Amino acid sequence: MTKRQKPPFTIPAFWVGLILLLAACTSQSLPENKTATSQHIPANTVNPEKYADLRIVTLLPRDAIPAIDNPRFLTADEADEFYDPDELVIGVTFNGDTRAYSVPLLSNHEIVNDEVGGVKIAVTW
Amino acid sequence: MYAREINGKEYTFGVSGKLIRNVLVMYDRQTESYWSQLLGEAVEGEMIGTKLEFLPSWMMTWSEWKEKYPDTLALDKGGRRGARDVYDSYYRSGSAGVVGETFSDDRLYTKEFVIGVELNDKAVAYPFSVLNDEPVINDSVGSHDILVVFDVNSVASAVFDRRVADQVLTFEPADFPATIVDNETGTVWDAFTGEAVAGPLTGNQLVRVKSTTSFWFGWKDFHPDTVVYGIDD
Structure with a gap:
């Protein structure tokens, strides 16, 4: 697991330019019942040709960029010491539980697996 | 922002180290299937074809x-201060990812931010530069009537369905960026949450529509037929 523990800034600079990020600041119909479910389509019903032209390119080993699995949080006042006023965040609020994720930090991790107000979410950047 | 519960089962995601058209490919640790971040869909492995549910979120200051x-x-940054980003020089450069662009399209600057909406196989990109001048846009995409709202100060944006109780509303700025008003009923709505706060439709809630904030080159590589609002009109 040493790889997962490796601080992100030790990723060679060469690779840093290679990983792309696209914001997935996303949303959809806001169900009142926030129990999140995604539909699983059985594999045998999928036309694989749909994905044939999506060429997958390998640039780094798996988990070379470590996702965050057990995120820790600060209160807003505590966070003011570390967050710039103009720093971009991705914000969510579910069932009274409200959280912000620093976009610059997300650039080092790409994914945060979290649970907010009972909703299990993947914050992706 | 995705739900990671699928049919009642919890999944956790990691970074695969792979890209599709310069955009992150995730994998889930339970089945090791690959998922395209931009599509929100498994593209290889046991879960192929499965779509993740998008959840509402905001990107802003x-x-x-x-x-x-x-x-x-706020996410604990482990003592890091400030907004320095490992991608700062990448953001400023003109290069489009690492594997080159799949489709060449110079309607916008490569790294201009756009809000992308895809409905019924129709894709429209709303560039930040256009939203600067027109922060409340009433539009139709794939026969859905939608509303795009942008706050230039916080850079927050949201896309809503304009149909409320079988009526299609059209909106304009009120006390903007805080509120918008619809022309049909005069109801005042919170521009950020989509909640009706004053007027006949008070208590109603505009429904968020899936949108993606991304660089222009990422959006058009996945949606080469995309319309660019304000450019193509």
Whole structure:
């Protein structure tokens, strides 16, 4: 697991330019019942040709960029010491539980697996 | 922002180290299937074809987020201060990812931010530069009537369905960026949450529509037929 523990800034600079990020600041119909479910389509019903032209390119080993699995949080006042006023965040609020994720930090991790107000979410950047 | 519960089962995601058209490919640790971040869909492995549910979120500045939600928590950055980003030089450069662009399209600057909406196989990109001048846009995409709202100060954006109780509403700025008003009923709506706050439709809630904030080159590589609002019209 040493790889997962490796601080992100030790990723060679060469690779840093290679990983792309696209914001997935996303949303959809806001169900009142926030129990999140995604539909699983059985594999045998999928036309694989749909994905044939999506060429997958390998640039780094798996988990070379470590996702965050057990995120820790600060209160807003505590966070003011570390967050710039103009720093971009991705914000969510579910069932009274409200959280912000620093976009610059997300650039080092790409994914945060979290649970907010009972909703299990993947914050992706 | 995705739900990671699928049919009642919890999944956790990691970074695969792979890209599709320069955009992150995730894998889930339970089945090791590969998922395209931009599509929100498994593209290889046992889960192929499965779509993740999009959840509403906002991308905006810390100070304005905190102002709206003083009780917010904030991800512990492990002592890091400030907004320096490993991608700062990448953001500023003109290069489009690492594997080159799949489709060449110079309607916008490569790294211009756009809000992308895809409905019924129709894709429309709303460039930040256009939203600067027109922060409330009433539009139709794939026969859905939608509303795009942009706050230039906080850079927060949201896309809503304009149909409320079988009526299609058209909106314009009211006390903007705080509120918008619809022309049909005169109801005042919170531009950020989509909640009706004054007038006949008070208590109603505009429904968020899936949108993606991304660089132009990422959006058009996945949606080469995309319309660019304000450019193509």
